[in-house]
Amino acid sequence: xxxxxxxxxxxxxxxxxxxxxxxxxLSLELAAGEVYALLGPNGAGKTTTLNLIxxxxxxxxxxxxxxxxxxxxxxxAVRARMAxxxxxxxxxxxxxxxxxxxxxxxxxxxxxxxAQMGRLLTEAGLPAAAHSQRTAVYSKGMRQKVGLAIxxxxxxxxxxxxxxxxxxxxxxxxxxxxxxxxxxxxxxAVLMATHDLSRVTDVAHRLGVLRAGxxxxxxxxxxxxxxxxxxxYLRQIxx
Amino acid sequence: xxxxxxxxxxELRQFAGNPVAWIxxxxxxxxxxxxxxxxxxxxxxxxxxxxxxxxxxAAWLASVKERAQQYTRPSAEPxxxxxxPGDVAGFSRYFLRRHAFKPHLPLSPLAVGxxxxxxxxxxxxxxxxxxxxxxxxxxxxxxxxxGRFDLGFVIAFVMPVAIVLLIGLLTTFERDxxxxxLVAAQPISPRRWLGIRVCSIAAxxxxxxxxxxxxxxxxxxxxxxAAPVELASAMALVLVYALFWVALSFAVVAAWPTAAGALGTxxxxxxxxxLCVPLLGSAIVLGTVRAPSALYRIDALRRVTDAVEAERxxxxxxxxxxxxxxxxxAGQIGRLDYATRQTFLVPERERRLAAQQHAVLNVKETRxxxxxxxxxVSPSLGVQSALATLAGTDMQRHRRFEKQVRDFQxxxxxxxxxxxxxQIVAPTPRPPGSYSRQNFSEFDAIAHFRFQDASAAxxxxxxxxxxxxxxALSVGLVGIAARRLRRWPADL
Numbered sequence: 001x002x003x004x005x006x007x008x009x010x011x012x013x014x015x016x017x018x019x020x021x022x023x024x025x026l027s028l029e030l031a032a033g034e035v036y037a038l039l040g041p042n043g044a045g046k047t048t049t050l051n052l053i054x055x056x057x058x059x060x061x062x063x064x065x066x067x068x069x070x071x072x073x074x075x076x077a078v079r080a081r082m083a084x085x086x087x088x089x090x091x092x093x094x095x096x097x098x099x100x101x102x103x104x105x106x107x108x109x110x111x112x113x114x115a116q117m118g119r120l121l122t123e124a125g126l127p128a129a130a131h132s133q134r135t136a137v138y139s140k141g142m143r144q145k146v147g148l149a150i151x152x153x154x155x156x157x158x159x160x161x162x163x164x165x166x167x168x169x170x171x172x173x174x175x176x177x178x179x180x181x182x183x184x185x186x187x188x189a190v191l192m193a194t195h196d197l198s199r200v201t202d203v204a205h206r207l208g209v210l211r212a213g214x215x216x217x218x219x220x221x222x223x224x225x226x227x228x229x230x231x232x233y234l235r236q237i238x239x
Numbered sequence: 240x241x242x243x244x245x246x247x248x249x250e251l252r253q254f255a256g257n258p259v260a261w262i263x264x265x266x267x268x269x270x271x272x273x274x275x276x277x278x279x280x281x282x283x284x285x286x287x288x289x290x291x292x293x294x295x296x297a298a299w300l301a302s303v304k305e306r307a308q309q310y311t312r313p314s315a316e317p318x319x320x321x322x323x324p325g326d327v328a329g330f331s332r333y334f335l336r337r338h339a340f341k342p343h344l345p346l347s348p349l350a351v352g353x354x355x356x357x358x359x360x361x362x363x364x365x366x367x368x369x370x371x372x373x374x375x376x377x378x379x380x381x382x383x384x385x386g387r388f389d390l391g392f393v394i395a396f397v398m399p400v401a402i403v404l405l406i407g408l409l410t411t412f413e414r415d416x417x418x419x420x421l422v423a424a425q426p427i428s429p430r431r432w433l434g435i436r437v438c439s440i441a442a443x444x445x446x447x448x449x450x451x452x453x454x455x456x457x458x459x460x461x462x463x464x465a466a467p468v469e470l471a472s473a474m475a476l477v478l479v480y481a482l483f484w485v486a487l488s489f490a491v492v493a494a495w496p497t498a499a500g501a502l503g504t505x506x507x508x509x510x511x512x513x514l515c516v517p518l519l520g521s522a523i524v525l526g527t528v529r530a531p532s533a534l535y536r537i538d539a540l541r542r543v544t545d546a547v548e549a550e551r552x553x554x555x556x557x558x559x560x561x562x563x564x565x566x567x568x569a570g571q572i573g574r575l576d577y578a579t580r581q582t583f584l585v586p587e588r589e590r591r592l593a594a595q596q597h598a599v600l601n602v603k604e605t606r607x608x609x610x611x612x613x614x615x616v617s618p619s620l621g622v623q624s625a626l627a628t629l630a631g632t633d634m635q636r637h638r639r640f641e642k643q644v645r646d647f648q649x650x651x652x653x654x655x656x657x658x659x660x661x662q663i664v665a666p667t668p669r670p671p672g673s674y675s676r677q678n679f680s681e682f683d684a685i686a687h688f689r690f691q692d693a694s695a696a697x698x699x700x701x702x703x704x705x706x707x708x709x710x711a712l713s714v715g716l717v718g719i720a721a722r723r724l725r726r727w728p729a730d731l
Contacts, residue, residue, distance in 0.1 A: 054424055056731055080426035090418040106246045107425035107432070147421070160424075 006065075007032050007157045007189035008053065013062035015048055015213075022048040023059070024213035030189040032157065035180060037200040037221070038193045040210035041237050046193035049210070050160050053191070054084055067157050080109055082158035083151030087166050089143040093136035097121055097146045100135055104150040112153060124149035125179055141172035148179055152186075159183055161192040165199050177203045197233060201226050209236045243435060250439035260405055264447050267401040270393045271455040278389035279348035279459035285359055289340045292360050299336045304682050310675035318674040320576055327662065327679035331655040332578035337363045339644040339688040344631030345466040348459035349473055350391030350623065352632025359640075363648050363688065365655060366585050368540070369596050370645030390455055391630070394477055395623040396513055399484040402444060403505035406488035410436050411498040414728070419495075423727040430724040433493065437720075441485045448481050449474060468695040469629045476629070476706050480622045483709045486716035493720035495728035516617035524609040530602035531595060543591045547584055558583040564664050571663055579663070582656040607634055615708055622709075625702035631692070635701070640690060647688045654685065 006029040015023040023045045030036050038046050051057045053064055055075025064071040071078045091100040101117045112120070121131050126145040135143060144164065151159050161180070165173040173196070180203045184190055194200060200207055201221050207229070209217040217236045224232065240248070254260055307324040320329035341359040361371055410433060413419045422432065452474060456463075463470055491504050531539075547554060555572045559565040589596075614621025627633035658679065667678035 051731075056423065056727060057729075076426050076428050078426075079424060082424075084421070084424035086420050086424075088417065089421060090416050092418070093416075103249060104421070104425060106242065106249055107422060107427050109242050109426055111242075111245060150421075 006030055007034075007067055008191060009063075009065045010049075010053075011063045013049075013052060013059045013064060015052055015057060015059050021213045023052065026062070026210075026213070026215055028208065028215070030158070030191060032187045032189055033184050034206065035184050035190040035192065035204045037204035037207040038191060038210060039195070039197070039200065039207055039233055040193075044210040044237075045213035046210055047162060048213070050084070050162055050191070050193055053082070053158075053160060055079065080154070081156060082160060083154050083156035084160040085144065085147045085151065085162065085164055087163040088140065089147035091135040091138070091143055091146060094134060096132045097126055097135055097138065097142070097149075098131045100146055101149050101153060105153045108150070108154045110153055110155075117149075117153075120149040120152050121146065123182075124152060125175055139172075141168050141175070144168075144176065145179070148183070151183070151188075156188060159188050159190045161190065161194070163194055163196075164192060165194065165196045173199060197230055198226065201229055209233060211237055243431065247435050247439055250436055251442065254409070254439055254443045257409070259408065260443070263401050263405055264451075267393075267398060267448075268451045268454070270397050271390060271451050272458050274388055274390040274393040275348050275455035275459035277387060278351045278391070279461075281351055281355060281387065281389075282343045282347045285354065286343050289342060289360050292338050293340065296336055296338055300682060303330075303334050307675065307680065307682070311670070311673060311677060313672035314674045315672070316674060318676075320578070320676065323675050325675035325677045325679055327655065327658045327676075328576055328578035329676070330679050331365055331659060332581070335365065335651070335655070335685070337647075337651065337685070337688065339363050339640070339647055339690070341637070341640040341690055344469070344692075345462055346456070346469045346473065347630045347632060348390060348456060348461055349630040350626040350632055351387040351389040352391070352627030352630060353634055353637055354632040355387055357634075357637045361644050363644060363651060365648065365652050366581055367648065368585070368589055368592060370648045371641055390452075390459070391623050391626040394452075394480070394626065395619040398448065398477075398481060399509055399513070399619070402481060402484040403488050403509060404502065405444065406437065406440055406485065406492060407501040407505055408498055409440055410488075410492045411496065411501050414495060415498050419728070420731045423731055428724075429727045430721055433489075433724055434721075437485065437489045437492075441482065444481055444485060445478050449478060452477055466695065468699050472699040472702055472706075473626065473629045476622065476625055476702055476709075479706050479709045479713070480618065483618055483713045483716070486713040486720070489720040490716045490723070493723035512617050513619040517613065517620045520609070520613040520616065520620075524606050524613070528602055528605045528609065530599055536595065536599070539592065539595055543588055547588050547591070551580070551584065554587050555580065555583050558587075565660065568663050575663070579659050582652075582659050603638075607638075610634075614705060618709055618712070621705045625705045628698055628701050631698070636693065639693065643690060644688070647686070650686055 008028065008030040010026055010028040013023055013026045014021060026045075026049060028036070038049065040046050048057065052059050053066070053071060055071045055078060058072050066078045067081045069078050069081070091097075092103065095103070098114070098117050098121065101121060102112070105112050105117070118128070118131055122128060124145040126142060126149065130138070130142060135146065138146070159180075164180070165176055168176060177199055180190055180192070184203075190203075192200075192204065201224070204221050206218065206220050207224075208215050208219075209232075217232060219232070221229070303324045310318060310323060310325055320326045321333045323329045324334045339361045343354075343359075347354070358371075363370070364372075413422055423429070453463075456470075461470075487508065488501075488505055491508070492501050496504060552572065555575070556569060559569045559572060610620070611624065614624050624633065628635065662678060667676070670677050
């Protein structure tokens with residue numbers, strides 16, 4: 001799948017810290033419904049890339065557009081069009097999943113009734129019995145489901161995932177993959193920074209490998225078997 | 240309701256359901272109630288003491304009048320002048336008993352101020368130099384050293400602790416818990432997100448503090464209708480002071496510290512503003528504006544007293560020579576009684592000590608001006624002084640009282656000295672066969688001290704500069720916070 005009118009477009013984006021490039025001339029495009037896996041070892045620039053897209057950092061060079069709007073020009077407005085799930089979703093422990101969803105919906109600018117919130121949480125895979133429980137008792141997977149419900153509530157065009165399956169057991173990781181596919185099926189573009197190669201072939205349409213901030217390899221996942229992917233990845237990061 | 244209004248309502252509800260917030264505010268309420276009751280109890284005791292002293296003055300005068308009446312009966316026994324209330328000189332020296340009272344204002348439980356350090360009842364004697372004898376002992380030194388725990392203290396020092404604690408804890412929660420990244424990914428600016436949070440805390444704080452202050456004063460027995468202007472000014476001052484600490488805390492948490500970092504920074508600022516600046520300022524004022532020492536003053540007083548006594552004849556001769564009515568009676572100088580002599584010698588002692596007294600008053604005024612200025616550097620000091628002003632327990636009111644006591648003393652001197660000295664020129668003939676001299680019977684014409692207080696409006700006006708200054712500082716601090724909040728923290 002090639003993007004016709006990309007939801008996300010990065011053009012020659014460069015960001016350096018103390019003279020050392022963290023992201024170097026990175027160009028990337030994602031179309032609606034496309035899942036892109038950004039691979040790379042620690043320090044390769046995956047999180048910096050996400051930070052730049054979220055507008056937490058400003059690129060030294062290059063442009064980032066989400067739905068045609070420039071991130072650096074108006075990051076707050078652009079954030080309304082994207083959702084983000086950090087590696088570990090932390091919520092207000094004294095509030096229930098429903099109350100957390102209500103709070104983040106208010107922050108996101110959407111106002112939902114209890115029925116809508118319940119539907120979103122269920123859609124994100126959270127059992128109904130847990131909706132009203134304090135999130136202090138939630139597992140990491142359950143908190144991620146609330147995070148996904150927050151993303152769904154925003155009706156975002158772009159979903160950014162940072163190591164989404166890290167720390168999840170196999171069943172929860174599988175469940176999460178299914179949720180990503182659901183999000184993609186609803187037309188959401190998904191950019192996923194991950195180490196989990198097995199999950200990449202499972203959910204991503206395309207992948208790219210970052211090394212020292214440069215995109216050194218890019219491929220459609222359909223063109224690679226899991227073994228080929230692993231071999232290519234190891235070759236790229238070792239080069 | 241728009242999106243931000245809905246978020247504000249959500250934050251207000253979160254505060255309302257937060258047990259930590261209510262524990263902190265509950266402790267503050269208890270401290271306020273205790274402080275108000277402590278101040279009210281002191282002032283009740285002082286007011287009772289004034290009433291008792293006033294009754295004792297009246298009882299004493301009644302008894303003196305009765306004795307004077309008794310001594311008018313014919314008798315062959317001589318009566319020395321110091322035992323004769325019907326002798327104007329004897330009365331003025333040995334029977335005159337008048338107190339000047341500084342009554343408490345209705346809002347006095349707001350602050351003890353200097354009411355436990357400065358006398359509110361002063362015996363007015365004709366011979367006391369410059370009106371007030373610097374001797375009083377109302378409270379045990381241990382109580383004076385530790386200071387009174389009053390409402391003013393709670394407002395100036397404890398309330399800021401509660402405010403910084405709540406803002407420090409309730410605005411750093413997301414950062415400490417690792418939630419801030421998820422919050423920052425939402426379409427809301429850091430300025431708006433933290434601003435709404437701080438606004439909701441401030442709204443609760445201002446409401447609860449206003450209720451607490453009203454409740455504490457009610458508990459202390461203050462009648463709001465008795466001092467509406469002062470009460471409104473006090474309420475405005477306290478709320479603006481609370482707003483200042485909210486704004487200061489906002490400026491600190493706008494740098495995105497952790498809870499520990501925020502509380503550490505705010506604690507350091509509290510120590511600096513509430514303790515270090517007043518102590519340092521006080522040390523600088525005491526070190527630079529030097530007054531003659533108490534020992535030096537006592538020594539000077541003794542020297543002047545001895546010198547005037549040694550030169551008594553010359554002083555009296557000069558006084559007689561200087562007045563046309565007395566000059567022809569200079570021959571009586573050697574036969575004047577002690578009380579009559581004092582009518583000439585006391586003003587002479589005051590004349591010789593006037594320069595030193597002037598210097599001491601100058602130093603006091605300079606130090607008080609410096610303390611007022613220091614109140615603009617240390618808000619806690621400024622607020623404590625302003626609360627004392629509204630409560631009527633401030634130094635300025637006491638100075639006004641002292642000045643009026645001195646004026647009253649001079650008025651009494653005029654009344655008595657003229658009558659005593661008239662006896663030199665034209666002595667009243669002693670009634671035949673009487674114990675008493677009977678040259679004085681105007682007991683009811685002796686003036687009573689009435690303290691002329693400043694108006695409520697002038698007290699409210701006096702605290703206006705501090706209130707406006709705190710408001711300006713608050714606006715400036717909110718501006719600093721807004722500038723800092725242009726971006727989310729770099730290390731999200």
